[in-house]
Amino acid sequence: MAEIKPLVLEQKIPVGISSCLLGEQVRYNGGHKRSRYCLEVLADCFSYRPYCPEVAIGLGVPREPIRLVAEGDDQPRALGTVDATVDVTDRLLEYGRQIGESSTELRGYILMKGSPSCGMERVKVYHPNGMPNTAGTGIFVRALCEANPELPVEEEARLNDPVLRDNFIARVFAYDDWKRSVEADPSYHNLIQFHSRQKYLLMAHHYQGYRELGRYLAEAHQLPLQQAMQQYIQNFMQHMAHRASRKTHTNVLMHLLGYMKKSLDPDCKQELLEGIEQYRLGQVPLVVPLALLKHYLKRYGSEYVCEQTYLNPYPHELGLRNFI
Known part of the structure; x- marks a missing residue:
């Protein structure tokens, strides 16, 4: 588990x-x-x-x-x-x-x-x-x-706008992660690890940026480390400034569900799909399908997917996802 x-x-x-x-x-x-x-x-x-x-x-x-x-x-x-x-x-x-x-x-x-x-x-x-x-x-x-x-x-x-509030606070915590884990201990490994755990949060904010930075990192080891880091974080923060939407969150939820499609029984999968669809239609806030997704990820998810910052981009006490 x-x-x-x-x-x-x-x-x-x-x-x-x-x-x-x-x-x-x-x-x-x-x-x-x-x-x-x-x-x-x-x-x-x-x-x-x-x-x-x-x-x-x-x-x-x-x-x-x-x-x-x-x-x-x-x-x-x-x-x-x-x-x-x-x-x-x-x-x-x-x-x-x-x-x-x-x-x-x-x-x-x-x-x-x-x-x-x-x-x-x-x-x-x-x-x-x-x-x-x-x-x-x-x-x-x-x-x-x-x-x-x-x-x-x-x-x-x-x-006061829930979407803008979520956007800003998510960026602050992502930037803090960068400062502590990459800037404080520079290496190609730490750069790749940062991107690995932030990739689905990035996808929720800007799908094109998610794809561009994935391609960039495939070649980044050919650049001097400081140059690779500087170009990456500038582009990452620029992409993160895009506001996540119900459409982009739904896309990420479906991607994360895909990691469990062979493990979930039909009833559980249907329950998750219904929760995601209710969110897409604006009937429930993001916290509803996300809570279901986390419940099943704990049981069937891999270590890689469970380490995604998208699942907990900031302390849950802030309650930001109750309003988006």
Whole structure:
């Protein structure tokens, strides 16, 4: 009988976060945006590293607000809303690059929505005359992601969406696995082992990426180790950023069922197929067919399939698969 081990944290995972989300009074008006979900749920798994880019570059509290301003299709700049000669763009870019390059212990970053420094997307951009222009990305986070493209980032407000929440947290835990098992002990063997246990989680997020990285690893031993690792993790994290769907989860569930097709009796197989179909049709959450699948994998599954992180990508106490 094979064993499916739940993911048990030996220590909390280091994650960057906008300081105001922890309740720190660092916003332009002296306020904060305390996040109950980050502090009361995710704090059980994450050890936060707070950053406020605007305070870090010397802006006071309270302070004149800044906003993104761009002429036409030019790259937005962070200017004062009262005095447009106040331009903190370069300082925010430099701080973003500094954190991206130096904070290599981070496994993820949770951002403040709509911020001209920290907003991940849909941040308001204005014409110089004050009229709305388009939407963009905060200056700090743009530089952060350019300096560390593998780092999972997400806005706190978007964590209210069950699919986006699952996507971000799965990426954080996968990246933590990489940091601990491959980056800390580099070898072709550890690289292959990482891919081996992450492959069905990757398939759920991006089937084409799953196939591409499988082909890549077939030839990766011909490359210098550090180059092979760097190319792999960049592509892996890029593919993992795709959102898993009912369709892709169903595909993975059927693949895992295939490992037991010769062992299951007809009634058990039919029970599993019905559970997977109910999930595909949106009648039950993912946790329902997955619980059935785990039950039979413990009895009939191989050690290889029972070690797939797809079965337990994060601690079950988070309950994320009850809502997708």
